[in-house]
Amino acid sequence: MRFVHTADWQLGMTRRFLGAGRPGQAAGEAQARFAQARLDAVVALGRVATDEGAAFVVVCGDVFESNLVGPDVVGRACEALRGFTVPVLLLPGNHDPADAALVTRRADFARRCPPHVTVLDRAGVHEVAPGIEVVAAPWTSKRPLSDLVADQLRALDPAPSGVVRVLAGHGAVDVLSPDAHDPAVVHTDLCRAALADGRVHYVALGDRHSTWALPGESRIGYSGAPEVTSHDETDPGNVLVVDAGPDGAVVRPVRVGRWAFTRDHATLDSDADLAALDARLSALAAPERTALRLLCEGTLTLRQRARLDDVLAAHVPVLAALEVDTTELVTRPDDADVEALGLSGFAASAAAELAADAADAEALDALGLLHRLAGTGGER
The missing domain is CATH 3.60.21.10 (Metallo-dependent phosphatases)
Known part of the structure; x- marks a missing residue:
């Protein structure tokens, strides 16, 4: 039977x-x-x-x-x-x-x-x-x-x-x-x-x-x-x-099921790692039926962290859900981050001081805000 x-x-x-x-x-x-x-x-x-x-x-x-x-x-x-x-x-x-x-x-x-x-x-x-x-x-x-x-x-x-x-x-x-x-x-x-x-x-x-x-x-x-x-x-x-x-x-x-609630892990230490993550998310077979929990770890510069934000933001509208855990991800500004802001005078000095004190969360947030404001007029 x-x-x-x-x-x-x-x-x-x-x-x-x-x-x-x-x-x-x-x-x-x-x-x-x-x-x-x-x-x-x-x-x-x-x-x-x-x-x-x-x-x-x-x-x-x-x-x-x-x-x-x-x-x-x-x-x-x-x-x-x-x-x-x-x-x-x-x-x-x-x-x-x-x-x-x-x-x-x-x-x-x-x-x-x-x-x-x-x-x-x-x-x-x-x-x-x-x-x-x-x-x-x-x-x-x-x-x-x-x-x-x-x-x-x-x-x-x-x-x-x-x-x-x-x-x-x-x-x-x-x-x-x-x-x-x-x-x-x-x-x-x-x-x-x-x-x-x-x-x-x-x-x-x-x-x-x-x-x-x-x-x-x-x-x-x-x-x-x-x-x-x-x-x-x-x-x-x-x-x-x-x-x-x-x-x-x-x-x-x-x-018979068609949806997927998945977990993924990404180690991010370079531009190549960010590109690989972007490609991986783009290759999902049915993103509209996928709820993804993503754990990110590694060390990124401020510019790379901004690039990560852009990558994730591009996939959010397509995925059924995207939850990102960045508690294990370290953001460490370098000299190129400050130079990329294109600042001069007092603003440049302030950015340099913030970068030097990037171990402080508030300093890092402030530097990140400066980077976002400076990047609003053009491509990051």
């Missing part, structure tokens, strides 16, 4: 650093494109399900960013789901738990929800089709007081002959969780035991945004988010196509 395992769509997510306040563009313009990209990823995974001949799609929690998303997010989500040609099962997670405010119980969702979509807000066994069962372990609050996956596994008998059974859960597994005292941590030994005795044939999890499988056991794992959500993720943007049965499972990731 083949199905698609996905999770953590978090529709309605905002990333306020995306494009905010960029020259020539409205603040948040990149955020709107990012929100659309999350919906595009949902549409893309629907095509994957059709192309792969999947029996169903299971979304293991956090379909929405929260239960408070607006009707526009709900309406667009339902329209994206309408294009699926197979059953879609939505499990409430920690972002959208099945409490009194559950978004999928709202009238605006009920009005637009396609008939092939089922919300797994009731724990236990759900028959998807003859011979196919999904065991749901939904979150009903933000702070569960037990391992919800283990609660469902303990209640199961081995699957009947001819039935393939998938458990859908959400939360951190014990081998990854930093909080050993969290009562909601998913215990992987109990999952292994349930696989071994045939109570379930695959454990589909959500919560971790990077694709991950338990070492030595590919039948327990996270699909990851279908579109990137953070710079800290190692392998987002995938869904999993799973062929599961009593004798095992074959799991294959398929990429």
Whole structure:
């Protein structure tokens, strides 16, 4: 039996650093494109399900960013789901738990929800089709007081002959969780035991945004988010196509995400280094879908630092976001910096004194201001 395992769509997510306040563009313009990209990823995974001949799609929690998303997010989500040609099962997670405010119980969702979509807000066994069962372990609050996956596994008998059974859960597994005292941590030994005795044939999890499988056991794992959500993720943007049965499972990731939240590092000590950085940024394959955090280190003259500012400013309007850390970058004026100002008399003497005292941050700022003022009338 083949199905698609996905999770953590978090529709309605905002990333306020995306494009905010960029020259020539409205603040948040990149955020709107990012929100659309999350919906595009949902549409893309629907095509994957059709192309792969999947029996169903299971979304293991956090379909929405929260239960408070607006009707526009709900309406667009339902329209994206309408294009699926197979059953879609939505499990409430920690972002959208099945409490009194559950978004999928709202009238605006009920009005637009396609008939092939089922919300797994009731724990236990759900028959998807003859011979196919999904065991749901939904979150009903933000702070569960037990391992919800283990609660469902303990209640199961081995699957009947001819039935393939998938458990859908959400939360951190014990081998990854930093909080050993969290009562909601998913215990992987109990999952292994349930696989071994045939109570379930695959454990589909959500919560971790990077694709991950338990070492030595590919039948327990996270699909990851279908579109990137953070710079800290190692392998987002995938869904999993799973062929599961009593004798095992074959799991294959398929990429649907198109955005990248990346980190880069540049050592800058010369004009050649600056040119290389400019070329590297220019060579990005999809800058409009790239949020970059750049760490710069090294030592530059004042003229070179101005050139760095120009290089970065030229790429800001194109990138989805550019965050630059220059705390490890030293600016050290040289004689050529003072000469390049073209000053005379008292102004020249003041510039020379500032350059001599460039270890002082205020002196360096003042010299930088002089350099910018002197450079406003022509090319730097």
